[in-house]
Amino acid sequence: MGIYIITAVVLVICLVLSWLVGSLLHLQGASLWILRGILSLLCIAGAGLFLWFHRRVKREESGLGVAAAGAEIDVLLREADRKLKASRAASATISSMPAIFILGESGSAKTSVMLHSGLEPELLAGQVYDGSDVASTDILNVWFARKTVFIEVSSKIASDPASWARVLQKTRPSQIKSAFGKGQFASRAVLMCFDSERFASGGDALAVSARRFAARLREMAASLGADFPVYALFTRMDHLPHFTEYVSNLTQSESGEVLGVTLPRRTGSQGLFVEEENNRVNRTFDQLVYSLSEKRIEYLPREAAAERLPSVYEFPRELRKLRGIVSQFLIELTKPTQLGANCFLRGFYFSGVRPVIMMESVAAAAPAATAVAGGGATRMFRPADLQQTQPAGRVVQSRKVPEWTFLPHLFNEVILRDRDALGASGHSAHVQVTRRMLFGIAGLLCLVVLALAAISFSNNRALEQSIAASAESLSRSVPASTDAPSLDQLQELEKIRATLADLQTYSKDGAPFSYRIGLYSGDRIYPDAHKLYFRYFQRLLLSSTQANMLTSLRQPPATRSSDDFQQMYARLKSYLITTSHHEKADWTGFVPALLDRSGAFRRTTDPATQDVIRKQFAFYSAELVAANPYSSENDSAAVERGRAYLKQFSGIEAIYQAMLDDAGRGRSAVNFNRQFPGSAQAVVDTYEVPAAFTKSGFQAMQKSIQSPEKFSGEEWVLGPQTSLGMPLDSLRAQLAQR
Numbered sequence: 001m002g003i004y005i006i007t008a009v010v011l012v013i014c015l016v017l018s019w020l021v022g023s024l025l026h027l028q029g030a031s032l033w034i035l036r037g038i039l040s041l042l043c044i045a046g047a048g049l050f051l052w053f054h055r056r057v058k059r060e061e062s063g064l065g066v067a068a069a070g071a072e073i074d075v076l077l078r079e080a081d082r083k084l085k086a087s088r089a090a091s092a093t094i095s096s097m098p099a100i101f102i103l104g105e106s107g108s109a110k111t112s113v114m115l116h117s118g119l120e121p122e123l124l125a126g127q128v129y130d131g132s133d134v135a136s137t138d139i140l141n142v143w144f145a146r147k148t149v150f151i152e153v154s155s156k157i158a159s160d161p162a163s164w165a166r167v168l169q170k171t172r173p174s175q176i177k178s179a180f181g182k183g184q185f186a187s188r189a190v191l192m193c194f195d196s197e198r199f200a201s202g203g204d205a206l207a208v209s210a211r212r213f214a215a216r217l218r219e220m221a222a223s224l225g226a227d228f229p230v231y232a233l234f235t236r237m238d239h240l241p242h243f244t245e246y247v248s249n250l251t252q253s254e255s256g257e258v259l260g261v262t263l264p265r266r267t268g269s270q271g272l273f274v275e276e277e278n279n280r281v282n283r284t285f286d287q288l289v290y291s292l293s294e295k296r297i298e299y300l301p302r303e304a305a306a307e308r309l310p311s312v313y314e315f316p317r318e319l320r321k322l323r324g325i326v327s328q329f330l331i332e333l334t335k336p337t338q339l340g341a342n343c344f345l346r347g348f349y350f351s352g353v354r355p356v357i358m359m360e361s362v363a364a365a366a367p368a369a370t371a372v373a374g375g376g377a378t379r380m381f382r383p384a385d386l387q388q389t390q391p392a393g394r395v396v397q398s399r400k401v402p403e404w405t406f407l408p409h410l411f412n413e414v415i416l417r418d419r420d421a422l423g424a425s426g427h428s429a430h431v432q433v434t435r436r437m438l439f440g441i442a443g444l445l446c447l448v449v450l451a452l453a454a455i456s457f458s459n460n461r462a463l464e465q466s467i468a469a470s471a472e473s474l475s476r477s478v479p480a481s482t483d484a485p486s487l488d489q490l491q492e493l494e495k496i497r498a499t500l501a502d503l504q505t506y507s508k509d510g511a512p513f514s515y516r517i518g519l520y521s522g523d524r525i526y527p528d529a530h531k532l533y534f535r536y537f538q539r540l541l542l543s544s545t546q547a548n549m550l551t552s553l554r555q556p557p558a559t560r561s562s563d564d565f566q567q568m569y570a571r572l573k574s575y576l577i578t579t580s581h582h583e584k585a586d587w588t589g590f591v592p593a594l595l596d597r598s599g600a601f602r603r604t605t606d607p608a609t610q611d612v613i614r615k616q617f618a619f620y621s622a623e624l625v626a627a628n629p630y631s632s633e634n635d636s637a638a639v640e641r642g643r644a645y646l647k648q649f650s651g652i653e654a655i656y657q658a659m660l661d662d663a664g665r666g667r668s669a670v671n672f673n674r675q676f677p678g679s680a681q682a683v684v685d686t687y688e689v690p691a692a693f694t695k696s697g698f699q700a701m702q703k704s705i706q707s708p709e710k711f712s713g714e715e716w717v718l719g720p721q722t723s724l725g726m727p728l729d730s731l732r733a734q735l736a737q738r
Contacts, residue, residue: 210333
């Protein structure tokens with residue numbers, strides 16, 4: 001069982017590691033769960049494969065000599081389990097029901113004991129009769145009575161350790177179920193049958209038999225991991241001198257009483273086991289003999305035959321002579337070991353057979369018919385013939401039948417009612433170890449869960465505290481509007497932005513495992529954090545940027561160069577995106593246009609500060625595509641003034657600007673210091689190459705020049721426009737010269 005517990009512990013550890021490895025690798029979403037599922041399946045498959053190989057090796061080590069017997073044992077026990085499951089009285093298996101093993105040498109009347117036990121047992125598996133005679137048990141006989149299973153084990157199986165171990169394995173209660181249940185096994189006990197005729201063979205032969213069965217009992221105790229009671233039944237007492245005469249005149253109720261002694265369970269007192277147990281058995285044996293001796297006063301007057309009176313008197317004395325042999329046998333049989341669980345002697349009992357005269361009515365034999373001289377094929381019946389054919393009357397005859405004495409109440413009144421002794425086997429050390437292991441695993445899992453919960457709580461608390469600290473810092477230092485935010489203010493704003501970006505990733509792909517365990521607070525704090533960020537983003541960056549855009553729209557330049565058109569177009573378009581057309585925020589020139597009008601960005605030459613500002617506008621641009629966190633109202637007068645300025649240019653400028661926007665769509669602008677982080681320490685180059693002027697943008701622009709009719713400017717920026725009125729060839733030539 002230890003290998004299964006170790007395997008379970010290793011499997012649990014592997015499953016926990018397989019659960020955590022995805023988080024350690026920073027995987028998210030479907031990839032994380034796929035990895036966890038694959039690793040968990042591999043762990044379970046590995047554990048199953050290991051146990052399969054382990055059992056296979058154990059079977060091979062058990063040898064082929066017991067293969068046939070083992071197969072028969074399996075068949076018999078499966079048949080018994082099948083019948084038990086199908087019955088309404090049990091609906092269980094042998095392993096989950098109380099069981100009593102009946103052991104003994106061949107010829108010790110084990111099967112006869114069950115047949116005459118008074119239980120009226122039902123045979124579940126095995127063979128009892130060979131014709132009209134009781135057959136010797138070949139492998140097993142499995143019986144069921146009084147919600148208890150009786151397993152009669154043949155001497156051949158009990159003599160073979162491997163076969164006996166197989167019986168124990170197949171009938172052993174489940175430790176896992178017991179550990180999860182009440183922590184108790186189904187009770188187990190042993191009834192050891194011993195042929196009293198073997199007393200004549202001497203003490204040495206009895207000691208050999210006792211040691212052999214003692215080894216089986218120790219193996220059973222080791223398999224169960226629990227103490228269990230042993231009841232010794234000395235059968236065939238009728239082979240002892242004077243027994244038949246002593247019991248011949250007992251009444252039916254007297255012969256059904258139990259002859260024997262039930263011993264209290266031995267406590268763990270100091271001293272030698274052999275000495276103490278010998279004194280205990282001898283003392284109770286003497287009490288039994290004294291009781292039989294007292295009964296002679298009552299039994300002697302019942303005997304009518306004078307020649308049988310001495311035998312009635314002598315039987316208790318004859319039984320007294322067996323005290324030493326019986327005591328030696330019982331002590332050797334139940335001698336304990338200090339290395340584990342043990343059996344204990346619960347009682348010893350005697351039983352034998354006496355002849356009983358049965359009176360029964362039978363039909364008398366009919367007289368033989370006399371032959372009639374000269375009778376042929378046909379003849380006349382005579383009155384004498386009719387008298388001879390009358391049916392004979394019934395006569396009463398007597399016959400001797402065997403009757404088992406001192407047995408019918410042993411099971412019902414003693415063994416099955418001995419709840420204290422039977423309950424001893426319910427407290428298995430194996431179950432306790434299994435429960436401790438399960439509690440240990442559960443405790444380990446609880447510690448892991450608590451540790452993960454503590455980590456999750458710490459991470460979520462740090463998340464909330466980070467936002468709260470930044471909000472508090474900004475609330476103290478940021479005015480209603482500013483055109484010159486400090487680096488500290490921008491860094492606090494960047495902390496909130498980074499947290500919002502993480503929360504968005506967690507919402508999309510799932511939060512890391514170190515944030516979960518039922519404590520994840522990101523979804524709860526995100527709305528407030530989102531409002532907080534954009535409130536301070538507007539104060540620090542957006543308000544001044546929009547103000548600069550409006551200034552440019554209200555006061556357009558006096559010149560009308562191509563660059564003036566592009567700058568005014570970009571500012572007007574960007575302003576409209578920040579107000580009434582937020583859905584157009586995916587324009588690649590939007591962020592550069594915002595940076596161009598941002599006073600904070602233009603006044604600083606520090607790359608770190610510029611990078612922080614660029615991140616804020618990029619985040620704002622990404623959020624603006626989905627929804628505008630601010631008002632959609634714009635300054636219509638400034639917008640119309642900007643449009644009027646742009647309409648002063650030829651239509652080719654609008655087309656050219658539309659081509660630039662199209663060429664830059666889906667491409668990124670190039671900034672040397674941003675593309676190569678850390679390069680600003682050696683070379684400072686903050687110039688931004690627009691996406692339309694990169695290599696791929698140039699190629700897209702060349703294709704667009706071939707179809708200028710597709711680019712007539714954006715009406716939502718420029719307002720309603722008129723037709724260009726220029727030949728396409730001329731338009732292509734002018735665009736190619738730009």
